[in-house]
Amino acid sequence: MCRGGRRRSGSAGRDHASHRSRRNSGELDQRICQGGQLEAARKRARAHGGLPVRAAADRAHAGIKPDRPEWARSAAAPNRNQGKPVTPKTILTIAGSDSGGGAGIQADLKVFAALGAYGTSVLTAVTAQNTRGVDAVLPLPPRTVTEQLDSVLADFTVRAVKTGMLGTPAVADVVAQAARDGRLPQLVVDPVLVATSGHRLGVVGAVERLLPYARVATPNCAEAAAITGRPVDDLAGMVVAAEALAAGGPEHVVVTGGDLGGDEAVDVLHGGGVTTLLRGPRVDTRHTHGTGCSFSAAIAVRLALGDPVPAAVGAAKEYVLRALSGARSWELGAGRGPLDHFGWSA
Ligand SMILES: Nc1ncnc2c1ncn2[C@@H]1O[C@H](COP(=O)(O)OP(=O)(O)O)[C@@H](O)[C@H]1O
Numbered sequence: 001m002c003r004g005g006r007r008r009s010g011s012a013g014r015d016h017a018s019h020r021s022r023r024n025s026g027e028l029d030q031r032i033c034q035g036g037q038l039e040a041a042r043k044r045a046r047a048h049g050g051l052p053v054r055a056a057a058d059r060a061h062a063g064i065k066p067d068r069p070e071w072a073r074s075a076a077a078p079n080r081n082q083g084k085p086v087t088p089k090t091i092l093t094i095a096g097s098d099s100g101g102g103a104g105i106q107a108d109l110k111v112f113a114a115l116g117a118y119g120t121s122v123l124t125a126v127t128a129q130n131t132r133g134v135d136a137v138l139p140l141p142p143r144t145v146t147e148q149l150d151s152v153l154a155d156f157t158v159r160a161v162k163t164g165m166l167g168t169p170a171v172a173d174v175v176a177q178a179a180r181d182g183r184l185p186q187l188v189v190d191p192v193l194v195a196t197s198g199h200r201l202g203v204v205g206a207v208e209r210l211l212p213y214a215r216v217a218t219p220n221c222a223e224a225a226a227i228t229g230r231p232v233d234d235l236a237g238m239v240v241a242a243e244a245l246a247a248g249g250p251e252h253v254v255v256t257g258g259d260l261g262g263d264e265a266v267d268v269l270h271g272g273g274v275t276t277l278l279r280g281p282r283v284d285t286r287h288t289h290g291t292g293c294s295f296s297a298a299i300a301v302r303l304a305l306g307d308p309v310p311a312a313v314g315a316a317k318e319y320v321l322r323a324l325s326g327a328r329s330w331e332l333g334a335g336r337g338p339l340d341h342f343g344w345s346a
C-alpha cells in the first residue's frame, strides 16, 4: 500500500473522455486512455486484472541478453571502425552512491554500459548500504555537486541526464538551476525519496524543484503518493497520479507499479494528454534492489539514442524485465540483491 504524506495542488480530478486499447510491438501490452473519470479508471483497472502472462516472459525467463545497438558495437571495437573517431553516446547520472553496488550511481553506470552508452556521474551523497538496507547517508555539499557538474558538462557532449537521490533541497537547487539554464538535456527525474528498506534518501520539497524540467519523471507508487498527497495503491490511483504530476511540469510521467503485487508489473505512462498502461509479466524474485534506478537509467540511454519517450519507456521496461529475470538465480548478499544488468545469468 502506498500512501503519501503531503497534498499538492494539481489536476488530480481532471476528466477523461474516451478509452481504446492496442498492442505495442508485441512485447508489452499497452492500453491507451484519453480523458475519462476516476470511476472509469477504476472500472478499467478492475477489467484489466489478471491478463495472461505473455511470450515476453518466457523469452525473458529463458534469458535473452540485453541488445547492443550497432553503433555501440563499433565503439567497443574501434579497429572495426576503420580508424575513424568514435564518440559513444554520453549520459550523465546525478545520484547517490550505493556502496553495495545495486542502486544509485553504480546501477546507473552499469545500465549505461550494458546498453552501449558512455556514463559520466555527479555524486550527490554517499550511502553506506548493502542488500539488507541503508546504514548511513552523507549528503555532499552543494558546491561539490556544482564542481562535478561543471567538470563533466565542460568536457563532454551529454545527450541525456538522469537524476536519482538528490539528498538535500540545497543540492536539488543546484541541479534545478542547471536544468533551468538548459544544461541538462533530455532530463529523466527519478524522484527517489525512501529506499525500500525504509531509509529516507530525499524529501518531496527537493524533487519538486526538478520535476518541471523533466522530459520524463519516473515515480513509483509511494513517491507519486508523497508528491501528490493522495494514496496511490491501485491502477486507478496510478492513472490519476500520473495525470496530476504531468500537470505540474514534466513532459511525461511514468508511475511504476513494481511494488503493487499481482501477476503483472503494470506502469502508467502519461504525456501529451495520452495515458498508456504498460503491462509486463512480474518476475518472481526478491532481487529487486535498484529496479527503479535501472529503469530510469535505461530510459535515459534510449532517449540519447533518439527514441521517442513511449518507445524509450517500453525498451527500458523490457531491459529491466530481463535484468530481473537474470537475477532470480543470483546469490549476492543476504537481502534484496541487485539486478543482473549484463545478462550474466542468461
Ligand atoms: N518483479 C518485477 N517483475 C517485472 N517488472 C518489475 C518488477 N518489479 C518492478 N518491475 C518494473 O521495474 C520498473 C521499476 O519499477 P519499481 O519497482 O516500481 O521502481 P522502484 O524500484 O523505484 O520502486 C517498472 O517498469 C516496474 O514495472
Ligand SMILES: Cc1ncc(COP(=O)(O)OP(=O)(O)O)c(N)n1
Binding pocket: 095, 096, 097, 098, 103, 104, 105, 127, 129, 164, 165, 192, 194, 195, 196, 197, 201, 288, 289, 290, 291, 292, 293, 294
Ligand atoms: C544511493 C541510492 N539511490 C537510490 C536508491 C533507491 O533505489 P531504487 O531503485 O529506487 O529502489 P530500491 O532499491 O530502494 O527498491 C538507493 N537505495 N540508494
